[in-house]
Ligand code: HEM
Ligand code: HEM
């Protein structure tokens with residue numbers, strides 16, 4: 309099985325937001341829906357001004373919190389990407405709370421987030437955003453290559469941006485969108501060390517299966533002992549019917 | 563004399579009605595909730611059917627206990643008071659519980675209107691009614707506000723309450739069927755034999771005219 313990934317090179321991104329538009333058009337998204345937001349930001353003072361673009365879009369985490377909590381299978385992993393089957397979505401909203409990057413939203417009672425252009429990609433074509441990017445900041449392909457290429461890019465910009473680093477190489481099991489940041493993650497509004505909280509894993513991996521499992525166990529145990537108990541009770545019942553007076557019933561009780 | 567020819571009133575019509583509407587509501591909540599945590603049922607959750615059912619059923623689930631208190635306050639007070647009062651006989655009853663579980667009423671200490679097992683069932687049901695409701699409303703109104711940990715915490719509390727209520731239900735159903743108690747909630751009456759076996763202290767308190775000769779169904 310292949311493991312695909314996107315890369316986003318922020319040294320190349322010119323903030324045109326063509327990806328946003330391409331995604332919207334290519335995927336025929338409703339007016340109020342979009343899967344990418346590109347926000348320009350500035351820091352520092354002239355002449356030491358630093359500006360870049362914060363992209364708010366799904367990272368396709370390998371250990372995806374959204375997939376873990378999704379009760380219906382509307383979200384699932386496919387070749388390293390987090391894909392969406394909106395028809396299955398029950399709009400429970402668990403994923404919107406669980407995602408460490410606050411990516412999924414609910415629109416018209418369905419989950420709304422990057423679908424990795426599943427139709428395109430499964431037929432060997434490039435995702436719309438990648439196809440459209442005019443500065444080749446966005447790329448898509450085999451994850452291993454995506455990572456080595458981005459590492460090489462980092463080496464070449466090291467002199468200009470000493471703080472430059474890759475984001476997503478190992479985080480959350482390795483993200484399916486690796487960014488070449490020009491500065492620390494916090495500057496981009498990204499968590500330094502994104503994490504799926506332990507309580508969430510306990511809920512999903514322990515409490516949920518245990519709740520169902522123990523309920524079924526209780527059902528099985530009582531089901532089996534029912535036969536024994538019922539026969540015993542019917543015997544008592546028969547004995548009662550042989551007694552002369554009702555007052556005798558229960559007299560073997562203390 | 564056939565010990566099962568006389569009957570005694572145990573529950574009022576209103577109590578029976580509230581109980582059965584409650585049972586339907588409970589099963590609706592249980593199955594629509596389980597659909598969210600049990601993969602083989604996820605088809606039922608997909609598309610939002612189970613979510614809708616779960617949310618509709620919340621209304622009667624919360625309203626029924628309130629109706630119980632408003633319509634029949636005397637019974638409501640008795641139910642709560644008795645469920646949370648445990649006498650020496652009750653503790654002794656729990657010691658006989660293993661044999662009782664397997665169908666034997668031998669050596670049971672005499673029990674009042676509701677026996678120790680019913681007391682503990684009703685009492686725990688009240689407690690978990692509160693925990694399932696509080697955590698449920700937490701999930702309902704906490705969306706987007708609780709954060710990941712809050713969501714997980716509320717869901718864990720909700721799941722454990724669900725488990726508790728389900729185990730209680732299974733026990734409740736089990737004893738009802740082993741000891742032929744169903745008629746208490748269906749026609750509101752139990753046989754004299756049953757009353758004497760299970761609730762002798764209660765029988766002792768009843769006036770003699772409490773026993774009625776059964777109508778049609780009984781031979
Ligand atoms: C006042 C009562 C209740 C309220 C307000 C409530 C509310 C909720 C809400 C909001 C959810 C989240 C899913 C969604 O948004 O559709 C949920 C899930 C659930 N509910 Fe309830 N519910 C109540 C009673 C019950 C009862 C009585 C049961 C079963 C005995 C139950 C079993 C479940 C289960 C198993 C889940 C799935 C939890 C998970 O994903 O881990 N609920 N409930
Ligand atoms: C198919 C399912 C059920 C059956 C057959 C059933 C049957 C019964 C019966 C026969 C009684 C009367 C026992 C007696 O003689 O005192 C009873 C009482 C009771 N049941 Fe159930 N039950 C069911 C489900 C439930 C559920 C789901 C709950 C709550 C979650 C529940 C809560 C109670 C309570 C609180 C009482 C005492 C009622 C009162 O004093 O007004 N039952 N049930």
Ligand code: SF4
Nearest residue numbers: 331422423425435437
């Ligand atoms: S991969 Fe497709 S769906 Fe995802 S952001 Fe790019 S164009 Fe939009």
Ligand code: SF4
Nearest residue numbers: 366367368369374407
């Ligand atoms: S970024 Fe959020 S929505 Fe995307 S895969 Fe990770 S957890 Fe899921």
Ligand code: SF4
Nearest residue numbers: 378397398400401403
């Ligand atoms: S809102 Fe939809 S996609 Fe998100 S967790 Fe619930 S069912 Fe899954």
